[in-house]
Amino acid sequence: MKYFIFLLISTLYFSAYADSRAIKITNNSKNIEQRVALVIGNNNYRGVLSKLSNPINDARSIRDILKQRGFEVIYHEDTTKRGMRDSLNQFYKAIKRGGVGMFYFSGHGIEVDGQNYLIPVDAKIEAKSDTEFEAIALNRITKRMQNVGNRLNIVVLDACRNDPFSRSVGTGGLAKVEPIGMFVSYSTGAGSVASDGAVGGHGLFTESLIKHMKQGLDLRDVFQQTRAEVYAKSNEKQFPAIYDQTINGRFYFTQPTGSSPKITEDIRPVVVTHSKPREEYSSPKEVDNSIDISSYPVNKIPPKRTFVKEEEPEKYDHPPEDYRSVVGYD
Numbered sequence: 001m002k003y004f005i006f007l008l009i010s011t012l013y014f015s016a017y018a019d020s021r022a023i024k025i026t027n028n029s030k031n032i033e034q035r036v037a038l039v040i041g042n043n044n045y046r047g048v049l050s051k052l053s054n055p056i057n058d059a060r061s062i063r064d065i066l067k068q069r070g071f072e073v074i075y076h077e078d079t080t081k082r083g084m085r086d087s088l089n090q091f092y093k094a095i096k097r098g099g100v101g102m103f104y105f106s107g108h109g110i111e112v113d114g115q116n117y118l119i120p121v122d123a124k125i126e127a128k129s130d131t132e133f134e135a136i137a138l139n140r141i142t143k144r145m146q147n148v149g150n151r152l153n154i155v156v157l158d159a160c161r162n163d164p165f166s167r168s169v170g171t172g173g174l175a176k177v178e179p180i181g182m183f184v185s186y187s188t189g190a191g192s193v194a195s196d197g198a199v200g201g202h203g204l205f206t207e208s209l210i211k212h213m214k215q216g217l218d219l220r221d222v223f224q225q226t227r228a229e230v231y232a233k234s235n236e237k238q239f240p241a242i243y244d245q246t247i248n249g250r251f252y253f254t255q256p257t258g259s260s261p262k263i264t265e266d267i268r269p270v271v272v273t274h275s276k277p278r279e280e281y282s283s284p285k286e287v288d289n290s291i292d293i294s295s296y297p298v299n300k301i302p303p304k305r306t307f308v309k310e311e312e313p314e315k316y317d318h319p320p321e322d323y324r325s326v327v328g329y330d
Helices: 002-029 055-068 081-095 128-134 138-148 204-213 219-233
Strands: 035-041 072-077 100-106 109-112 115-118 152-158 182-186 241-244
Touching: 035 055, 035 081, 055 072, 055 100, 055 152, 055 204, 072 081, 081 100, 081 138, 100 138, 109 128, 115 128, 115 138, 138 152, 138 182, 152 204, 182 219, 204 219, 219 241
Parallel strands: 035 072, 035 100, 100 152, 152 182
Antiparallel strands: 109 115, 182 241
C-alpha cells in the first residue's frame, strides 16, 4: 500500500513538472520582437537660440504611444549635451540586443556645411561655426545605429526650425541624408523649415504622425499618409521628407486587424484568345494543308504539291504477221 501511494505521488509530481515545462516552452515561442526607442524633446534653449513651444508636448505624446505599442522607451526633455550623449549611449547598448530601434528628436536642428546637428539646450553657440563643437552630429548617431546590426532603425526629426544665424526669415532646415538600412523622416523637406505650432499644442507634423501610428498601417504608409495630410493642412507649404533605405521586412506600430488591406492594383489574369476553338489543339488530328490560291494573281500562283503517278510504257498492238508468202515456208 505504501509503495502504491509513493508511486501515485511520484506520478503526480512529474506530471506537474512536465506541465510547467510545457507552459514555459509555449511562452518562449510567443516572444515578441524587441522594440527600443529614445525620445528627446527640447524647449528651453539658452543663449542665442529661441525657446520653443511644443517639442516637449510632441515628445511626451510620442513616448506614450510607443509605450502602448510595446516599446521600451528612454525619455528625456530639455537635455544638455552631456545628457544627450549619455542617453544615446544607453540607447546604443539597448538596441544591440536586436529588433527595432527608433530615435525621435524634437527641438532645434542646424545644417552646417552639409552636416546636420541636433542642439542641446545648454549649447554655447555664438556663431554658426561653434555648432560642430556644441551640438550632436546626426551622422554620428546614424552610423552608430547602423553598426549595431539590428533588423530595423527609424529616425524621426521634428527639428526643422528657422536658422537663428540667418538674416532671412524662413531659411534653415536640415540637409538630406540616406543611411543604408534605415528609415529617416523630417518634419519638412531638406532645406525647408517647419512651424512650431500653436502654444500648448503639437507641431503639425507630430500631430499627424501620432494619428497614423494608431492605425494598422505599414511603416511606409504611416509616413506617406502623414506627409499627404501635413502638405494639405499647411496649404502646400510644409512637405515632410522621407528617406527610405530599409532592407529587412515590414514594420507596424499598430498591428492590422480584420481582413487584409484592399489591393488597388489591377491584378486580373490576362485572357489569351485563339482564332480556332481550343478543342482543335487538345489532341493531334489530320490537318488540311492545301493552299488557297483564290487570292493570288494568276501569274503568281504558288506551287501546289501533287502526287504524280509514274507513267507506264505505251503498248502497241500489232496484227499477227502472215509468213505464208515467204519463200520456204511450209
